[in-house]
Amino acid sequence: MKIANLCFFALLFAGSSMLLAQIDTATVAGRVTDPTGATISQAEITVTNVDTNFVYHAKSSANGEWTISPVHIGTYRLAVSASGFNQALAGPFTLSVQQRQQLDLTLRTGAVSSSVEVTDSAPMLETATSERSQLIDSETMRTLPLNGRNPVQLAQLTAGVTISEPGARDEQGFGFSANGARSLQNNFLLDGVDNNSNLPDLLNEANYVVMPSVDALQEFRVETDSYSAEFGRATGAVVNATTKSGSNHVHGVVYEFLRNQTFDAQNYFDQTKPPYHQNQFGATVGLPIVHNKVFLFADYEGLRVSQGQTDTSLVPTALQRAGDFSSQLDLTSNTGVADCNGRATYAGELFDTKQTQVSAASPTGYCGVPFGYAADGTPSNVIPRASIDALGLKLAALYPLPNANGAGYNYVSNPKLLRTSNQGDVRVDQVLTHSDNIFYRYSMSRAPSTIPAPFPGLADGGGFFSGVGDNRAYSIAISETHVFTPNRVNEVRLGYNRLHTNRFQFNSGTDVSGTIGFPGVPYQAGTDNGGLPQMFFNDVATLGSPTYLPSNEIQNTYSVSDTFTLIVHDHSIKFGGEVRPEEFTIFQPAAPRGTLTFGTQFTDNPGSQGTGGSGLATLLTGQPAGGAINNINNVDYNRKVYGLFLQDAIPVGDARRFELRGEFYNALNHPNFLFAAAGPQNSNNATTFGSSNFGVVTAARDPRLVQIGLKLYY
Structure with a gap:
């Protein structure tokens, strides 16, 4: 096993100087012919971003084929020129995440100084890849009604997707199941870097770390089947989101949305209509810092919710x-x-x-x-x-x-649910040279909340999803793309995300049990173990503080990925790898005050x-x-994940693609002991990529998880 490990790492780092990930980018390809249908070689290809004026270059090969990859998403114009022919222009056309745009042009005989604009629209049906996916663009996100303006709701428009089961821990975060897989098995990416909440009980009630507002996202694509070998980790869907960039034009929005109880119907159980006030507001701005060179995009969104809940209980007379x-x-x-x-x-x-x-x-x-x-x-x-x-x-x-x-009830209460959220993103795109561009993004979110219990005072009676909580999320992404030649492009990404979630029972800082005279309930100032034991009855409602609180969980995920695109004749080859160390801290005693x-x-x-x-x-x-009753203890553990992939697209006749991916999951390590399991360590350690036609999953005895998958498409 040690020899195999050394070979694995050697292969990973040997290729790290020229590895790729077209995860949040696109591909433009085409074929150049003359009016007789003969191919034209050495034609000059330029693809220009209409917002930033950044230009990609290529030349057609002997069979007239050309490919530019990776290309950052956005709106572009295409120009094709060759000696003895008029220049052909096409566009503007928009590239989306993971799209392969095919643009075949015919050049007319004439002077290069003359140009012919091609206005035929590109076909809407994706024929260049075999993946099944749904693109959600910026306009769709802005114009469709969304509860809380969370764009993840729109993933439910994708074929094979359904909402999580009622009562699921990601229900408030609009969790969903793709092709029957658990919602925890989806893979969330933001600007090509890991954006997954790996904490098992989802105190933040979502499977992702941060989710920018709909006005900050350029688009996202939900891929549910046959997706590229570049994507690992998931057996469910891949949610691939991309934030907006600045441009040479100043643009922005200011908005506020208001909801209240005025037009709400009264709940069947309510004696009076409970109050409800929700304000969601924000602004975005995109502008050039240096024309054609440095661009800025920033956004902020706030949420304030005060909503009376309706709780019914059976209490003693x-x-x-x-x-x-x-x-x-x-x-x-x-x-x-x-x-x-x-x-x-x-x-x-x-x-x-x-x-x-x-x-x-x-x-x-x-x-x-x-x-x-x-x-x-x-x-x-x-x-x-x-x-x-x-x-x-x-x-x-x-x-x-x-x-x-x-x-079945004799008590109705309308305690107030309070939620506050402040989130924002800052992204800077910089053109270093004609061959180098880089972007930096920082995202953050803070969301304190008070989820009320049915009873006031010391009685509590709430469950795990009640109490005083706070979700703090941070995400950083840096990506640099270097064009060695039009046929050799490298992209390296650095990513980091941190999720700190906590929830404390009401009266967590008060020795309630000692005050009442309840013996045997441990309490020490600073442990947040105040409250009562949770007491269950067959004929009245639960009394006391909930179990599994206090909870305090921290996740740190670091990622380094590198991808290299090599275009050789008819082959579009991509290979790359990723190293992703993950750290977890979980403080969540099951019954610290007893039951x-x-x-x-x-x-x-x-x-x-x-x-x-x-x-x-x-x-x-x-x-x-x-x-x-349980002891109060803290669990710290970590693991490392390694991945390699290779894929080759051959556009001969029907599209053919060869893909291979391998993933290595290091064992979960704790400072004092080792977690051991003959298989995936948790639901997130799924299988390889997509729906592999062939796959092998093995677990070594030490134990570590090795995952290999192979796909062939015709």
Whole structure:
């Protein structure tokens, strides 16, 4: 295995001086002929960006074919000239991500100084590649209505794509499944660099690190099948987004969108219409810093949401909180089993488990003693004060009193959901020489939120997706393209993204358990472990602070990729590689304050089990059925991912393409121990690329994951 590793790394770094990635760029190709159909060789080809005046050059080969790759997306004009022929002009035409634009031109006999403009439009059907994809351009993003203006929603327009299942952790981030794969198996790229949230529980509720606003994106392409070997990692879709660039013209927008409750219908459960205020605003600007040389694009978007939620719960009545459960006793439903005093028992009756006795007359072999009798000899279903646990009484009193009378609920609340978001991007494109251009991009997003619990005060009652949270995301991309000759182009990319997400339960900084007198709940200032244990009941809503909080997670992903394009005769060869170290820090104890379950066991009818009892009554008598508590610990781990690919397009007859990709996933490492698994370490460590016609996935015993895939297209 060590020899194989050395060979792998040698191959990776030997090619690093001339490796490619046309991940967020395009290709322009064509064929030059005369009016008789004969090919014209050595024709001069120039492709000019109409916004920046950057020019790409090429010459046609002996068979009249020419190819320019990679070409940054944008709007271009084509000029073709040859001795003895009029110059031919075509365009403007727009290139999109991963597009291969074929432009075949016929030159007329005449002087080079004369020109002929070709106005035929290019065919809309993609015939040069076999991939299945959907392009979402800037106009589509701006004009279609989007909830929250999140462009990822538009991925659902792609064939084979459906939304994530209800309740999925990426639901708020508009997660989606492609071709039946899990939403966590999609691969998000921004300007050609990794943009994936690798943290397993998605505290940020999305599969990506940052997502620029629709006014900051030039376009994105969702590729779902047969995509290029340049793409690794995913077995689902590849979401390939590109930010806007500045140009020689000053342009920008200012906007604000407002939503409120004025035109909203009242929820069925609401007693009054809850308030709702949402403001989304921002601005963009693109301009030249140095004409034809340096261009700037910057944007900002803010979001402010204040929305009343509608929560329905079943809470104890004032009588139940004091131990009076007479309302649940059904004197019309005799169980047919007598208690230890020989009296009839009924559905909903409570018993003092401490007085349970053996009884030969009982079908279970046991009989029970109720907490008391009424004057007519029937059970009172009232727990005597002497039998009520003091802590149980305090905990029951934390519930709010009923304020509604619905089917399955008696309490309605409208706590406010608060979300604030500030995000922005800055991109600088620079033309160094006629053979070198480079861009730098910095993106950031900060999104604090307060997701309310059903109950106010110390009762809480929320779940994992409640509490006070903050999502901070940062992304950096640098890409340099060097044209050695029109047939030899190299592109190197550096990328970094950081995702810091946290969520804390309400009262995380307060020793609530100590104040109430709940023993055994660990609390130390600075650990954010304040709150109550989470308590579950069979007959009323959950009480206390949720499990898996506090959560604090950090991800750092570094990426270096290099790609080389070599055009030789009819072959368009691309080969390249990537190194991607990944770091993770996860602080998320499962039950740091503990959990307790209160069922009917200890207040049920021993002679007719399942006919009586109450979880709340069990709380009042201080008899939990079970519980658990976990230590507070932090997990730090890291891994390295390596990838190599080779592909060759041969435009002879039907398009043919040969593609090969290999990926190597280093084991997950922890400072004190090693994670070991005979396969992918998590759902993100998927297979090779696209839908391989042939693939091999192996796991070594040390353990590391090696992935190899091969594709042939005709």
